[in-house]
Amino acid sequence: xxxxxxxxxxxxxxxxxxxxxxxxxxxxxxxxxxxxxxxxxxxxxxxxxxxxxxxxxxxxxxxxxxxxxxxxxxxxxxxxxxxxxxxxxxxxxxxxxxxxxxxxxxxxxxxxxxxxxxxxxxxxxxxxxxxxxxxxxxxxxxxxxxxxxxxxxxxxx
Numbered sequence: 001x002x003x004x005x006x007x008x009x010x011x012x013x014x015x016x017x018x019x020x021x022x023x024x025x026x027x028x029x030x031x032x033x034x035x036x037x038x039x040x041x042x043x044x045x046x047x048x049x050x051x052x053x054x055x056x057x058x059x060x061x062x063x064x065x066x067x068x069x070x071x072x073x074x075x076x077x078x079x080x081x082x083x084x085x086x087x088x089x090x091x092x093x094x095x096x097x098x099x100x101x102x103x104x105x106x107x108x109x110x111x112x113x114x115x116x117x118x119x120x121x122x123x124x125x126x127x128x129x130x131x132x133x134x135x136x137x138x139x140x141x142x143x144x145x146x147x148x149x150x151x152x153x154x155x156x157x
Contacts, residue, residue, distance in 0.1 A: 072086060
């Protein structure tokens with residue numbers, strides 16, 4: 001059975017599905033599709049912690065599905081800007097997961113991950129499947145993926 005590692009950029013998936021489809025991503029359907037006939041060796045969901053009760057409930061749902069939820073604090077800067085991305089953490093985990101996986105599944109449309117997908121495919125010789133909202137997924141990431149799955153109605157609540 002193929003060993004799979006799942007890595008979900010929760011903020012990216014939330015905002016892109018809301019922006020384009022005006023609906024929420026269905027993590028249960030995603031899990032079922034991405035893990036069908038596969039053994040899950042790692043499953044991470046990367047989120048920002050704003051200390052909100054509704055978010056905690058959502059994070060508990062992700063945990064119940066099987067994800068290990070990784071949280072980073074939301075940072076509001078004095079100039080009004082904010083920071084809260086997991087790009088470096090996702091990259092490090094993906095490279096670590098590639099050692100023990102037959103396939104990496106990344107849910108994000110962030111073009112910064114194109115380099116990561118290329119590296120995993122060339123150095124570890126394993127496929128990288130990417131799930132993202134087509135209209136808001138960087139073409140560089142789509143091109144770097146072994147397989148690209150556009151998030152559509154089949155993966156929405």
